[in-house]
Amino acid sequence: MSRSTRPVASTSPHFIRRQFMATTAKFVEQYGLYSAEQQAAAQRSLETIKQHGIEIVRLVWPDQHGLLRGKALTVPAYAAALEAGNDITMAPFFFDPANAIVLNPFSADGGFAIDGLGGSPNVKSVPDPGTFTILPWVDNTALVFADLYMSNGHPFPLAPRTILKESLAALAATGAKLIAGVEMEWYLTRLIDNRLDGGSLGAPGSPADPPHVAPVGRGYNYLLVDHLDEIDDVLKPIRKALLQMGLPLRSFDDEWAPSQVETTFDILEGLQAADSAALFRTTVKQIAKRRGHIASFMCTPAIAGFYANGWHLHTSLADLNSGENLMVPTDNSPLSELGRHYVGGSLQHGIAASVFTTPTINGYRRRRPYSLAPDRLTWGQDNRAAMMRVISAPNDVASHVENRVGDSAANPYLYIAAQTVSGLDGILNKVDPGPISEDPYAADVPQLPTTLAEAVDALEADSFFRKTFGDVFIDYMVTMKRSEITRYNAWVEANPDPDTYVNGVTDWEHREYFELF
Numbered sequence: 001m002s003r004s005t006r007p008v009a010s011t012s013p014h015f016i017r018r019q020f021m022a023t024t025a026k027f028v029e030q031y032g033l034y035s036a037e038q039q040a041a042a043q044r045s046l047e048t049i050k051q052h053g054i055e056i057v058r059l060v061w062p063d064q065h066g067l068l069r070g071k072a073l074t075v076p077a078y079a080a081a082l083e084a085g086n087d088i089t090m091a092p093f094f095f096d097p098a099n100a101i102v103l104n105p106f107s108a109d110g111g112f113a114i115d116g117l118g119g120s121p122n123v124k125s126v127p128d129p130g131t132f133t134i135l136p137w138v139d140n141t142a143l144v145f146a147d148l149y150m151s152n153g154h155p156f157p158l159a160p161r162t163i164l165k166e167s168l169a170a171l172a173a174t175g176a177k178l179i180a181g182v183e184m185e186w187y188l189t190r191l192i193d194n195r196l197d198g199g200s201l202g203a204p205g206s207p208a209d210p211p212h213v214a215p216v217g218r219g220y221n222y223l224l225v226d227h228l229d230e231i232d233d234v235l236k237p238i239r240k241a242l243l244q245m246g247l248p249l250r251s252f253d254d255e256w257a258p259s260q261v262e263t264t265f266d267i268l269e270g271l272q273a274a275d276s277a278a279l280f281r282t283t284v285k286q287i288a289k290r291r292g293h294i295a296s297f298m299c300t301p302a303i304a305g306f307y308a309n310g311w312h313l314h315t316s317l318a319d320l321n322s323g324e325n326l327m328v329p330t331d332n333s334p335l336s337e338l339g340r341h342y343v344g345g346s347l348q349h350g351i352a353a354s355v356f357t358t359p360t361i362n363g364y365r366r367r368r369p370y371s372l373a374p375d376r377l378t379w380g381q382d383n384r385a386a387m388m389r390v391i392s393a394p395n396d397v398a399s400h401v402e403n404r405v406g407d408s409a410a411n412p413y414l415y416i417a418a419q420t421v422s423g424l425d426g427i428l429n430k431v432d433p434g435p436i437s438e439d440p441y442a443a444d445v446p447q448l449p450t451t452l453a454e455a456v457d458a459l460e461a462d463s464f465f466r467k468t469f470g471d472v473f474i475d476y477m478v479t480m481k482r483s484e485i486t487r488y489n490a491w492v493e494a495n496p497d498p499d500t501y502v503n504g505v506t507d508w509e510h511r512e513y514f515e516l517f
Contacts, residue, residue, distance in 0.1 A: 027085045027124055031153030038129055042082045045132040045144070049075055055140040057132075059125055061148055062160050062274075063092050064480060065359070066411030067516070068282055070125065070146065078127070078144070085124035085149065090117065093158055096483040097360070098512055100205030103479070113472055114157060116150060123156050124149040131275055136241040137287050145275050158476055160413035161274070163469055167417040168270045170468075171424050172320055178420050179325075179400075180273035181314035183264045184280070184408050185255050186297045187306065188231055188288060189213035205487065207511045213294050215259040215303065227254040235261070238287050245283070247276050257307035267314070270416055277412035297408040297517045299363040302502040302510035308366035309408040310373055314391075315419055316400035317342060327392070328399045334381050334390045334436060335399065343388050343401060344433035345426020346419065347377045350387060350405065351448060352462035354455035355481060356418040360517075361452050361488050362509040363407040369441040374405050376447045378440035379433050385440040387448070388433075405448065409517040421468045456481045488512075 028034055034042065048054070057078040060070035069092050073081065080086075094103050094110070103111030110117035131145040147165075148156035155162045171178060193212040202208030216234075217227050228235070235252055242249045248266035255262045263284075268276055281297055288295040300308045317326045317338065327339035335343065358364060366373045372384050380386030384404065392399035406415050425431070437443040449455040459465060460478045491508040498504070 026083050027149075027153070028083055028126060031149070033126055033147075033149070033153070034129075041129040041132070042127070045127075045129045045142075046079060046082075048132065048134070049078075049142070052134060053140055054134065054142050056138075056142070058135070058141065058143040059086055059127055059146050060143060061125060061146045062278055062411065062413055064158065064160060064411070064477065065097050066160070066278065066409070066413065068278055072141075081125070081127050081146075082129065085126040086146075087122040088125045088148075089120055090123045090148075090156070091120050094120070096205075096480050096487075097516060098205050098207045098484075098487065099202075100483055100487065102483040112158070112476065116152075122151075124151065133245050133279070136244040137237065137283075137290065143279070145278075157470065157472055160411055160417070161271075163473065164271060164274055164413040164417040164420075167420040167424075167468070171270075171317075171420055174424065174427070175320050176317045176326060177320050178270035178416070179267050179316045179318050180270055180416060181265060181267045181400075182273060182277050182280070182412075183262065183312040183314060183402075184277065184297070185260060185262045185309040185311070186281075186284065186295055186408055187259050187301060187303075187309065188216050188234060188261055189259055189294045189296070189303070190216050191289075191292050191294050207516070210511050210514045211294055213303070215305070216293070217258045219258055220256060220307075221254060222256055224254045228252060231261075234288060234291055234293055237291070238284055241283050241287060242280065245279065247280060258305055260307065260309070267316075270420060274412040274416050294515065296514050298510075298513040299358075299360065299407040299409055300365050300503060300505050300509075301514050302505040302507060304502055306503060308371070308373065310366065310404065311406040311408045311410055311415070313403045313406055313415060313419060314400055315403065315423070317423070325397050325399060327401070328397055329392055329394050331394060334379075335392055335401070338427055339392075339399070339401070340433055341426045341430050342423035343379050343390070343426065344431030345422045345424065345429070346388055346401075346403065347379060347433055348426060348431050349418070349422035349462075349464055350377050351446065351455075352458045352465055353418040353422060354405075354449045355452070355459045355477060356414040357403070357406040357410055358452075358455065359411060359414075359481070360407070360409050360509075360513055361484065362505065362513050363409060364449070364451050364455075365504065366407055367448055367450055374448065375441065375450075376443060377445045378437040378443045380437045380440055383437070383440060386437055387440070390436075409513060417469075418465075421465075425464065425468075452481060453485050456485065484512075 057073045060068040105120035108118045125146040127144045133143050135141045148159040195209045199209035250264040253262040284295045367375045374387035378386045379388040389402040466474050
């Protein structure tokens with residue numbers, strides 16, 4: 001057959017979809033996983049693919065550490081996944097942050113106490129088509145968040161996005177929804193040596209040599225416009241990409257320490273806020289790396305002169321139907337009665353929630369008195385020393401609270417889920433937050449954990465999160481974090497001289513977290 005007469009296979013999304021579905025089980029339809037809105041979004045995503053010439057769809061899901069994992073699918077494979085899901089190994093759930101294999105995948109239940117997970121089987125990665133986003137910095141490429149399911153159609157119980165969705169559903173059952181604004185600090189550094197030639201490439205449980213980097217600015221300052229201008233050539237493509245993707249970007253700020261940047265976003269509903277935070281971190285890191293820089297959301301890098309990064313989570317509750325802010329005070333009280341109880345629950349569960357707000361060894365270096373990071377269970381009116389900072393005024397529809405305890409390496413899904421269920425429990429049980437703290441660092445209230453080990457012990461013993469997130473998930477997170485702690489303690493025992501630490505931060509922490517987060 002001549003080239004001119006040979007039939008050409010259609011690349012139309014409709015054709016692709018029909019061809020794949022002719023031979024693939026319709027997993028999504030079988031288990032009723034899409035709402036009518038999602039079905040419409042799936043069709044729109046296929047039309048967008050055709051309109052914009054998309055060739056690759058990155059189907060991603062957040063793991064237990066808040067890192068995005070997934071596959072780069074061709075258009076036919078993505079079209080198939082909209083009906084049948086995409087089979088992936090659940091092997092990453094065996095790993096701690098350094099990819100140490102914490103659980104035995106070849107035991108009867110894979111070490112998870114969950115039937116059906118022995119032998120590291122596949123799970124189904126099902127696109128959430130409403131999250132379909134074209135990536136401006138990658139040619140002909142889009143990204144879609146996915147939810148994970150077992151082969152029987154049940155949600156994969158260790159998936160953080162599932163944990164958040166279930167937490168938001170519990171809140172919705174009371175007639176309310178979470179509104180969240182993200183304010184996150186991070187470091188921009190210039191890449192000097194990637195250390196791929198001659199450095200260690202790493203092994204399971206032993207991270208690779210981190211890259212050599214240099215700061216992009218000097219001197220401590222706040223909001224110095226000259227500092228922003230110095231790094232505008234790197235911030236500009238990041239800024240443009242965020243806006244093109246539709247993220248509600250509000251600002252880039254020059255933060256306190258040299259090379260430190262703060263980025264803020266306008267409010268979104270809970271799941272959108274978590275997806276946006278995850279997409280933001282990915283965007284920043286990938287664009288920076290393409291331009292010869294390393295961006296890090298590690299709390300405190302082992303780089304001389306660097307300070308701690310925080311993630312301040314702004315939240316309020318709104319009526320599910322009217323959208324009315326339920327926290328607005330109508331008198332001189334800091335918040336409505338519901339808002340006060342929301343704060344009460346946040347404080348009551350703040351200690352056990354530390355693993356979710358501050359999930360790394362390094363993050364606990366931020367918890368120091370008089371450091372603009374909270375060290376105890378306090379709330380205050382527009383007071384940045386408090387754990388829960390109230391930003392409100394009588395009849396001000398923007399009244400809300402800011403949880404200042406988190407660090408920038410926190411898993412967005414678990415941080416927001418922990419905030420959701422803690423606040424909800426405070427409302428349901430009318431928890432009194434106690435008096436406003438005038439000097440939060442001197443308040444006679446319980447201290448927050450000062451190490452990850454303390455936080456893990458608190459979480460393991462906590463009945464509230466066991467009831468809310470489930471014993472299986474809590475035991476799993478405790479096991480993951482204890483692996484991390486054990487490796488750290490072994491390193492410290494072998495390297496006991498603190499004079500070798502930079503900023504008081506060990507080489508172990510920098511190697512573990514700097515490039516990963």
